[in-house]
Amino acid sequence: MSSAIETCELTVEFHSDVKALQKLDLRVAQGEVYGFIGPNGAGKTTTMHVLLGFIAATSGSASIFGVDVRKSIARQRIGYMPEHPQTYAFLTGRELLIMAGRLFGMGGKFLSDRAEELIEKVGLSEAKNRRIAGYSRGMMQRIALAQALINDPDLVILDEPTSGFDPIGRIEIREIISELKRAGKTVFFSSHELSEVEKVCDRVGIIARGRLVAEGGISALVKGGESLEQYFIRTLS
Amino acid sequence: MIKSIVIAQQVWRETLRRKDLYVLFILLLAFFITLMTLNVFGLKSLVGHIKEIGLLLVWIFCWFLTIGISTRQLPHEEKSGTIFSLLAKPVGRAELIIGKWLGACSMAGLATLVFYVVLGGIVLARGGTFSLRLALEAFLLQCCFIGVLAALGLLLSTRMNGDAAATLTAILSVAAFLILPQVPQWSANVVGRQREIMLAIYYALPHLELFDLRQRLVYDWEPLRIEPLGMILAYGLLVAAMFLVIAWLAYRNKKFSRDII
Numbered sequence: 076m077s078s079a080i081e082t083c084e085l086t087v088e089f090h091s092d093v094k095a096l097q098k099l100d101l102r103v104a105q106g107e108v109y110g111f112i113g114p115n116g117a118g119k120t121t122t123m124h125v126l127l128g129f130i131a132a133t134s135g136s137a138s139i140f141g142v143d144v145r146k147s148i149a150r151q152r153i154g155y156m157p158e159h160p161q162t163y164a165f166l167t168g169r170e171l172l173i174m175a176g177r178l179f180g181m182g183g184k185f186l187s188d189r190a191e192e193l194i195e196k197v198g199l200s201e202a203k204n205r206r207i208a209g210y211s212r213g214m215m216q217r218i219a220l221a222q223a224l225i226n227d228p229d230l231v232i233l234d235e236p237t238s239g240f241d242p243i244g245r246i247e248i249r250e251i252i253s254e255l256k257r258a259g260k261t262v263f264f265s266s267h268e269l270s271e272v273e274k275v276c277d278r279v280g281i282i283a284r285g286r287l288v289a290e291g292g293i294s295a296l297v298k299g300g301e302s303l304e305q306y307f308i309r310t311l312s
Numbered sequence: 313m314i315k316s317i318v319i320a321q322q323v324w325r326e327t328l329r330r331k332d333l334y335v336l337f338i339l340l341l342a343f344f345i346t347l348m349t350l351n352v353f354g355l356k357s358l359v360g361h362i363k364e365i366g367l368l369l370v371w372i373f374c375w376f377l378t379i380g381i382s383t384r385q386l387p388h389e390e391k392s393g394t395i396f397s398l399l400a401k402p403v404g405r406a407e408l409i410i411g412k413w414l415g416a417c418s419m420a421g422l423a424t425l426v427f428y429v430v431l432g433g434i435v436l437a438r439g440g441t442f443s444l445r446l447a448l449e450a451f452l453l454q455c456c457f458i459g460v461l462a463a464l465g466l467l468l469s470t471r472m473n474g475d476a477a478a479t480l481t482a483i484l485s486v487a488a489f490l491i492l493p494q495v496p497q498w499s500a501n502v503v504g505r506q507r508e509i510m511l512a513i514y515y516a517l518p519h520l521e522l523f524d525l526r527q528r529l530v531y532d533w534e535p536l537r538i539e540p541l542g543m544i545l546a547y548g549l550l551v552a553a554m555f556l557v558i559a560w561l562a563y564r565n566k567k568f569s570r571d572i573i
Contacts, residue, residue, distance in 0.1 A: 129399060129568040130568065150400060157393065178398075178402070
């Protein structure tokens with residue numbers, strides 16, 4: 076069985092002198108919840124952007140379920156929510172989900188039902204027919220999450236998924252991630268909320284200056300009553 | 313292709329929900345109403361002037377609309393950050409460009425059709441006539457012009473911001489429309505290498521004046537025969553396809569980083 080995500084010596088250079096990623100080797104198994112953590116500017120978002128084909132790697136390779144990320148078909152089984160979700164302000168929440176589904180080749184009643192189901196799941200039933208331009212930041216985050224899940228993806232990539240949420244919203248996101256895990260989906264997410272990461276992840280990878288500096292299961296990394304946050308600070312210092 | 317159509321539908325929705333399209337319609341309608349009420353010395357030949365001014369307005373508004381829609385698409389996606397959600401789907405960059413082009417062309421084409429119908433109504437109301445076949449030919453060629461213009465706008469917007477792309481598209485299209493047809497005349501006055509260069513430029517640049525049948529409509533000339541009409545349409549499609557291919561080449565490896573938000 077191929078890995079959900081696999082990178083081999085992935086290197087990304089910007090303007091020939093800034094090395095965003097340096098020979099990054101990453102392997103995320105199918106059905107795993109993987110927390111990708113690191114300080115600001117470590118290369119988390121760049122890694123995600125390479126996986127999604129926004130940025131071409133300078134060298135090395137990356138694949139999703141065994142398909143080269145440079146092929147658009149590699150994104151057929153992915154759901155993605157960006158760090159600062161921006162969606163089409165002129166659409167309603169429901170229209171956005173229908174559009175997203177159609178880009179995955181979905182349609183008809185199946186898509187319509189799926190959109191309704193997700194709108195309910197993210198708590199936007201009352202706002203579904205309102206233009207996104209009138210949504211609050213939290214609502215925007217919710218609709219972005221719903222559109223990331225529209226195709227029932229096997230791999231969900233979430234960039235700072237809890238950053239715009241209030242405490243209740245964070246619990247809901249955690250619930251959704253746990254639900255995805257129970258359904259056998261792979262979740263790859265970055266976060267600065269290490270307590271959240273600790274609660275939901277099977278494994279974590281710590282990236283700093285474009286290199287993976289530590290990786291493993293939470294229980295293997297964190298020992299002797301130490302929290303993930305303490306381990307993170309100790310590792311980076 | 314289905315993904316391109318979905319993207320084109322986004323362009324329609326965006327254009328219809330923006331206010332500028334309606335402002336343009338109202339403005340054109342105001343001009344048309346003014347034309348309709350025009351009655352200088354009760355001259356019968358006034359219908360010809362109404363046709364001429366009306367068609368000129370239709371062309372100007374169509375030009376304005378096509379440039380506006382086509383050049384803002386890609387820069388707006390990048391600036392607002394929606395490009396990330398869009399390209400995270402299994403959508404190739406070629407599909408994205410074709411979708412945006414289809415959306416811009418169809419929207420501007422539809423608006424132009426409405427302009428033609430309104431103008432036709434005014435001409436008929438003022439006792440004028442025109443050949444339906446010729447009007448259809450003129451509309452068809454204008455749609456071809458829209459296709460070329462939208463492709464040029466998209467091409468320039470792959471590497472520029474929306475305003476810069478719109479300005480450059482406007483300058484280039486006006487130059488191609490007004491200046492390029494004069495080149496053979498000018499080249500007759502020069503010799504040697506200079507003349508060859510001028511003629512090379514003349515043949516290499518797109519000839520937008522070919523898509524303009526206004527004079528025929530105004531003076532009720534014969535409709536075009538099928539052969540030249542087909543050749544002009546094929547020429548327009550070829551030029552538009554060429555611009556789209558260059559746009560794809562310029563866009564396919566473009567890096568998107570969060571800095572663009």
